[in-house]
Amino acid sequence: MLFHEVLIIGGGLAGLRAAIEVAEMGRDVAVVSKIHPMRSHSGEAQGGINASLANVEKGKEDSKEKHWYDTVKGSDFLADQDASEILTAQAPEVIFEMEHWGCPFSRTPEGKIAQRPFGGAGLPRTCYAADKTGLYLLQTVWEQNIKHNVKVYEEWVVLGLATEDGKCCGVVSMDFLSGELIAIGANAVIFATGGIGRIYANTTNAITNTGLAISIPYWVGVPLKDMEFIQFHPTSLARTHILMTEGCRGEGGYLRNKDGERFMSRYVSEKVMELGPRDIVARSIQTEINEGRGFPDGTVHLDLTHLGAKKILERLPGIRDICMNFIGIDPIYEPIPITPGMHYIMGGIETDKDGQTPMEGFLAAGECACISTHGANRLGGNSLLETVVFGERAGKKAGEYVKDKDKKTKTKALEDALKREQDTIEKFRKGGGEENPYKIKDELAKLMVKRFGLFRQEKDMKTGLEEIRKLKERFKKIRPVFGGKVFNLDLLSFYEIKANLDAAEAEAVSAIARKETRGSHYRTDFNKRDDENWLKHTLATYTPEGPKLSYKPVTITKFQPEVRKY
Amino acid sequence: MVEFRVFRFDPEKNKEPEFQSYEFDPYKGMTILEGLYYILENLDSSLAxxxxxxxxxxxxxxxxxxxxYRLACKTQIEILKSPITIRPLSHLPVIKDLVVDLTPFFNHFKEIKPYLIPKESxxxxxxxxxxxxxxxxxxxLDCILCGACYGSCPVCAQDDKYLGPHALLKALRFVDDSRDGGAKERIAFVTQNSGVFRCHTIFNCREVCPKDLDPTKAIAKLKLKAVFKKF
Structure with a gap:
């Protein structure tokens, strides 16, 4: 049995940033990651990271408070304002830190960090490194982990949490390259496991972003917050749903329908146009498509052709590569066919502003966590920021928490947890019938798009929930797992599909209950925001019969809710 | 119909590797990776x-x-001639099927101190x-550490101490960074026996790089800097 004072699950930006913090405090820390850290989904973030540096002429008037206000307004006033204040107030210093560690940001003519406009902000606030900001940030934090000699258990998959007296005391993990199950004791565990995009068929997320990211703590009693708030990115590439960064529009790209019209003028002011917040732009695109103004393949066009080769090659080279490699289009000469695609979950594991969950010894940071800084709709450029700001905070909190604890493994609790996972695997190996797990996975992902998409209504969502529950019944009759112990993708898929179903159910129940429209949760049957009844966070707690809901107030410190207009 | 001939090796079952064939109808735009997933989810769920x-x-x-050597996700099935033969990266121990042990590859990367050594506070x-x-x-900057260059390099095949194109490219990334102060130390390190002068300038790394990087050029630049002490 292994032991570390602090154990971080997930080797993306949030996890690696937390690890640096704990290492610098002199505590014994290790990272457990399902994939090699450099394979993490953080690396796919493109457009940038927000901070009110005021480095460019048009952003001269920017301030931390403006960033804070834009974030709260973007959230449709559901964000906890104390959390958003931390996010935006710490932004400049964390970005300077990344720069000092070597992150190759693009530069202004004066040699400062370059900034571009993004949606939901009136001025250029998004710091960028071409259109590969996530990749370069991930390289940078990983490099610092190498420098700090942080132990990483690469390709170890965490399958369950160990708890004793309601406290988290470690995890059960599988060394994926050997198939061995190993319990790792810890005085504090930080989940930094990313998003759950793959519960949707039209996601921009990596194949590895499944429901397992949040279901493991959910299964042992940690509530999930605001699960009904799912962000659809306005621009994902046709068929593949690969992300086309908001930076495309930030650099001046247009959205056009089949008549060549820049249709955004119908939905937001002429001043805002393509740079509205993501929820509004995504719904506008979908409305164009639904009302017959899309192209025959069900897309609209993201048009960059007027930007010219120089700008595209310099600022959006990655976008051009993706378009050429995946659909054979060169955006210098041709417009890009896009549709909205599921991109991000605002909800997640319930935490406070230090990443602490309701379970002692268990913390979360990054996309898997819901702090909540993004409320009902996240602004582009705020998620990379969240990973580093709250990764650092969770690391610090965990480091302090373990200071006076005995460095001793809770053997009994870990053995119990290990036994529980051994039993689960044995059950999967025996099978319960002949159901094909991958059919269940695909059917779930399709129904989520259809029933819990951009436009929602009670009847559809209730049908959707019934469908999810039928799939859960079918999952009980699943065929046995194929293959041996080494690198068994089939076995991992069983865990992930089970988790997808439970994560989807938590989302469905939360969404049906919220009878209002707020941010990304747009209901055609309740199409107004209702602050009187719904200015509150949803909490979903696991029970074998389905999620149990409760609510908690939103923290409002400065900005009173007002009509959200762009 | 397309035929995938896939390298199979299960350490729990096989003494020797073998090729296994799978046939299916690809859809338009299907990539090699999507094909592998099709096999995993429909034909053979033991594939790794x-x-x-x-x-x-x-x-x-x-x-x-x-x-x-290429990325399965970026390669369209329709541009290749069937049967499509798929093997793991070379010069690295096979763990199972198409999965190799990248430990030597990452160890070499870590040897070059792949982090900024600040010139000034x-x-x-x-x-x-x-x-x-x-x-x-x-x-x-754009290296994604996929290992295509390492697999294609005949020097990596012969000399397991050779730092490799990926690590040397990264070394130059820091040597050339105006914020880095470690140039002297870095150049000294990459000119050791298993460093830049082991490169035979065969250009395989440049040819296969899925991000269109040019490690051969990076290595040549490091050689120049070492010889003329320009850093």
Whole structure:
């Protein structure tokens, strides 16, 4: 049995940033990651990271408070304002830190960090490194982990949490390259496991972003917050749903329908146009498509052709590569066919502003966590920021928490947890019938798009929930797992599909209950925001019969809710 | 119909590797990676391969496909001649099927101190780096550590101490960074026995790089710097 004072699950930006913090405090820390850290989904973030540096002429008037206000307004006033204040107030210093560690940001003519406009902000606030900001940030934090000699258990998959007296005391993990199950004791565990995009068929997320990211703590009693708030990115590439960064529009790209019209003028002011917040732009695109103004393949066009080769090659080279490699289009000469695609979950594991969950010894940071800084709709450029700001905070909190604890493994609790996972695997190996797990996975992902998409209504969502529950019944009759112990993708898929179903159910129940429209949760049957009844966070707690809901107030410190207009 | 001939090796079952054939109807635009998933989910759920982003940025799925090292996610089935032969990366121990042990590859990478060694203590805000200085490192930044270059390099095949194209490219990325102060130390390290002078300038790394990087050029630059002490 292994032991570390602090154990971080997930080797993306949030996890690696937390690890640096704990290492610098002199505590014994290790990272457990399902994939090699450099394979993490953080690396796919493109457009940038927000901070009110005021480095460019048009952003001269920017301030931390403006960033804070834009974030709260973007959230449709559901964000906890104390959390958003931390996010935006710490932004400049964390970005300077990344720069000092070597992150190759693009530069202004004066040699400062370059900034571009993004949606939901009136001025250029998004710091960028071409259109590969996530990749370069991930390289940078990983490099610092190498420098700090942080132990990483690469390709170890965490399958369950160990708890004793309601406290988290470690995890059960599988060394994926050997198939061995190993319990790792810890005085504090930080989940930094990313998003759950793959519960949707039209996601921009990596194949590895499944429901397992949040279901493991959910299964042992940690509530999930605001699960009904799912962000659809306005621009994902046709068929593949690969992300086309908001930076495309930030650099001046247009959205056009089949008549060549820049249709955004119908939905937001002429001043805002393509740079509205993501929820509004995504719904506008979908409305164009639904009302017959899309192209025959069900897309609209993201048009960059007027930007010219120089700008595209310099600022959006990655976008051009993706378009050429995946659909054979060169955006210098041709417009890009896009549709909205599921991109991000605002909800997640319930935490406070230090990443602490309701379970002692268990913390979360990054996309898997819901702090909540993004409320009902996240602004582009705020998620990379969240990973580093709250990764650092969770690391610090965990480091302090373990200071006076005995460095001793809770053997009994870990053995119990290990036994529980051994039993689960044995059950999967025996099978319960002949159901094909991958059919269940695909059917779930399709129904989520259809029933819990951009436009929602009670009847559809209730049908959707019934469908999810039928799939859960079918999952009980699943065929046995194929293959041996080494690198068994089939076995991992069983865990992930089970988790997808439970994560989807938590989302469905939360969404049906919220009878209002707020941010990304747009209901055609309740199409107004209702602050009187719904200015509150949803909490979903696991029970074998389905999620149990409760609510908690939103923290409002400065900005009173007002009509959200762009 | 397309036929995939896939390298199979299960350490729990096989003494020797073998090729297994799978046939299916690809849809338009289907990639090699999507084909492998089709096999995993419909024909043979014991198949092992790595993947994550499916958009050529995470570096998981480099393999040897019809004679060339490439990313499975970025390669369209329709551009290749069936049967499509798929093998794991070379010069690295096979764990299972298309999954290799990348430990030597990453160990070499870590040897070159792949992190900024600051030239001066950081200012209050950002280091000032001119657009021109930033341009100097632009060609060395995009490595996704997929291992295609390592697999294709005949020197890596013969000399397991050779640092490899990926590590040397990264070394130049820091040597050329105006904020880095470790140039002297870095050049000294890469000119040791298993460093830049082991490169035979065969250009395989440049040919296969899925991100169109040029490690051969990076290595040549390091050689020049070492010889003329220009750093």
């Amino acid at each position: 391969f790595r993947s994550s982003c499916r958009e050529a940025v995470c570096g998981s799925c480099a393999m040897h496909i019809n004679g060339i 950081p200012p209050e805000k950002e280091y000032i780096q001119s657009v021109k200085e930033r341009e100097k490192i632009n060609d060395w």
